Amino acid sequence: MTNSHFMSPTKKHLSVKERRQQLILAADTILKQEGVVDFTIDKVVDYLGVAKGTFYKYFKSKDDILAEVCAKALNQLHNYFKLSERSHPGSIESTRAIILSSYEYSKDYPEYFELIVHMERPELDYDATAHKEASMQIQNFFMGHIQKQKDNGIIRKDVSPLLANYFCWGSSMGIMQFLDAKKAFLEETVAVTQRELLEAFVDVLIHGMKT
Amino acid sequence: MTNSHFMSPTKKHLSVKERRQQLILAADTILKQEGVVDFTIDKVVDYLGVAKGTFYKYFKSKDDILAEVCAKALNQLHNYFKLSERSHPGSIESTRAIILSSYEYSKDYPEYFELIVHMERPELDYDATAHKEASMQIQNFFMGHIQKQKDNGIIRKDVSPLLANYFCWGSSMGIMQFLDAKKAFLEETVAVTQRELLEAFVDVLIHGMKT
Amino acid sequence: MTNSHFMSPTKKHLSVKERRQQLILAADTILKQEGVVDFTIDKVVDYLGVAKGTFYKYFKSKDDILAEVCAKALNQLHNYFKLSERSHPGSIESTRAIILSSYEYSKDYPEYFELIVHMERPELDYDATAHKEASMQIQNFFMGHIQKQKDNGIIRKDVSPLLANYFCWGSSMGIMQFLDAKKAFLEETVAVTQRELLEAFVDVLIHGMKT
Amino acid sequence: MTNSHFMSPTKKHLSVKERRQQLILAADTILKQEGVVDFTIDKVVDYLGVAKGTFYKYFKSKDDILAEVCAKALNQLHNYFKLSERSHPGSIESTRAIILSSYEYSKDYPEYFELIVHMERPELDYDATAHKEASMQIQNFFMGHIQKQKDNGIIRKDVSPLLANYFCWGSSMGIMQFLDAKKAFLEETVAVTQRELLEAFVDVLIHGMKT
DNA sequence: TATGAATGAGTGTTCATTCAT
DNA sequence: AATGAATGAACACTCATTCAT
Secondary structure (H helix, E strand, O other): OOOOOOOOOOOOOOOHHHHHHHHHHHHHHHHHHHOOOOOOHHHHHHHHOOOHHHHHHHOOOHHHHHHHHHHHHHHHHHHHHHHHHHHOOOOHHHHHHHHHHHHHHHHHOHHHHHHHHHHOOOOOOOOOHHHHHHHHHHHHHHHHHHHHHHHOOOEOOOOOHHHHHHHHHHHHHHHHHHHHHHHHHHHHHHOOOHHHHHHHHHHHHHHHHEO | OOOOOOOOOOOOOOOHHHHHHHHHHHHHHHHHHHOOOOOOHHHHHHHHOOOHHHHHHHOOOHHHHHHHHHHHHHHHHHHHHHHHHHHOOOOHHHHHHHHHHHHHHHHHOHHHHHHHHHHOOOOOOOOOHHHHHHHHHHHHHHHHHHHHHHHOOOEOOOOOHHHHHHHHHHHHHHHHHHHHHHHHHHHHHHOOOHHHHHHHHHHHHHHHHEO | OOOOOOOOOOOOOOOHHHHHHHHHHHHHHHHHHHOOOOOOHHHHHHHHOOOHHHHHHHOOOHHHHHHHHHHHHHHHHHHHHHHHHHHOOOOHHHHHHHHHHHHHHHHHOHHHHHHHHHHOOOOOOOOOHHHHHHHHHHHHHHHHHHHHHHHOOOEOOOOOHHHHHHHHHHHHHHHHHHHHHHHHHHHHHHOOOHHHHHHHHHHHHHHHHEO | OOOOOOOOOOOOOOOHHHHHHHHHHHHHHHHHHHOOOOOOHHHHHHHHOOOHHHHHHHOOOHHHHHHHHHHHHHHHHHHHHHHHHHHOOOOHHHHHHHHHHHHHHHHHOHHHHHHHHHHOOOOOOOOOHHHHHHHHHHHHHHHHHHHHHHHOOOEOOOOOHHHHHHHHHHHHHHHHHHHHHHHHHHHHHHOOOHHHHHHHHHHHHHHHHEO
């Protein structure tokens, strides 16, 4: 009922673009507060102090706005990748750094990571132009990286960039989900840190791909 | 409304252990019929013909009984692992076979696989004695396997069985989830089969671990 | 929030049959108060003072309970038919009386009539055992009546009871809907009463069917 | 968002009459596309590319514009009547043809028919000058027809044109609604076509009115 | 005269859990 | 020990109408 925590003074009428951004920003905030499972449209509109109908003027469904937030998350992840690659140019270490950076990302933005995984569920069908775009950019980045490493003789010639792209992504997402799920168990019972585990995995992965 | 299709004659009073087993069996049936998302306690008690209250006498929550069913699922997966190991004794191929068998399993029992992934969600807290037990057995199997391979000079000495156990499991689960999520996309757009992708991944993983 | 207007003292737990009846009765009351278009489940449960979930334990949808109320309405209409037939035995007048009695009925229970028409919409699919049963009984009554009249030489041999059943019903329902819609217009502008109009119609219909 | 598919070049400022006609035409298009239940003002203004507020400058409500579209529909039906009468001059067959032509009409323009029925709902109160006008013309046509048939000794002297007008209209509309509602049931269960049923009805009606 | 962003009270439906009997 | 009726907060989504600009 109040938007005092958001912008002052209260503006009743915003341009389409502004309102859309405001709603995405609000959704982003709610997502970080509540996580994916507890994310509801009600919370978003209550937070902003706008009517339910207003939301549905700008987004056709809950998944639609989540895809929008997810696109932002993917773009951030993409940045992590680009920065990692740059800081270790021209060796197998840059490949390792890229994969490890997705771990850093999942620590920095756990709800975003959760969202990325959530949005991959096959039953969802949202419009998702921005989401598909962001997804594609990450894939292109990754495939390009593998190709460069192959060209430089760093990664084996028989590793397909297309396949490597998908399995690096898929297995990294998976292992990070696993790390998150088993976090308490691992540290308390087996005294293994998440980082140790991931590094051991990436060691093997890198070792399996490099020349 | 009737349990005639389940056991006859109906026994009103079962021992605590029997009742628990009966409920777990019913939950198992419902899970296979409906999948995780459409699994409800109502369906379980309707199927068995017992009262809702009875259910909550034996299990403290929905997740509690799902953990029991999940324990059964993990035991089946364990069997897949054991059979795979036996059929390729004494070479790196047995390691490959084990990892690939989890893919076979996810094709044979998609609802079980879905459940295993579901139960790993960190926010859940269930009692899960049986679940932890089953989990542990798989870990022990896997750690034992890696150790044997190391002892036989098949896997590199510097691969930790403990860590390998976790990252093989985590990354395999993850990549299979990914395969499932992107199934349509991969086959239609990139013309990559799930099996091709998984095999390429396992190739790298094996190559990274073997001597 | 209060059921004081319904039964006292408040009983929290009723038998399935009692609760079902109570809900049907409440729906019946709301229907008469609000009409079909403004009939909502919220009003029913508020009126009774029970939870929304309680309603959905007993009826699978809004249309489901409306079908139940409609069955009651059809049974009442059936009674009107039977009484009319009995009071004019053995002449064409009994046929006339039956058709006219549906007019009486629509005056006595306008919301019921509205409901009967509403439930005939083809897009609806409710369980409707009771509704189908009641529908069938009216059809059987009508077909039986026409057959008797034919046997007694009162109605022409070439009138099919099956077809007559349907067209008498369909045209009567339609003309009564028309009467209701145009009520004000007819009386104010053309100075024709609904009764005059209906009687003229039935005159022609009877004249068309009789020997 | 664009009106390019409607008129080019776009005229921003139309006369009141032009704007009204433009809106009615748009509503007509949407009605035929979507049917009565899915007809919304949003769709109309989106299609035209004008603002919501503009709509409410020209029509006081949704029902108001629907009444205008309905007027057009009634005028078309009127044409069907006129054509039928001309093709069977001077016999009872022309009366039959008129009534049957309303069936043809309901097959040719099901959404219009649906609309005509919808607009007869008594709770509606729209301005409806055009609608009343169109209604009146049909009535005059029908009354004129009956009178002519009486003058020619084809229809009985004691049939009131005023009343016959209303009951023919009301019963035909009703029976056609009934046919539509029970379409599936009749054809699958009783193996009666809509046409058979309607013809049987018209047979009786004609037989009841003719000399 | 035209705009179009904003409204908000609905609307049907779900289901894990409780507790009086 | 077993019952099962009752709960009620949640939830996603709709659309005719208004009014400040």
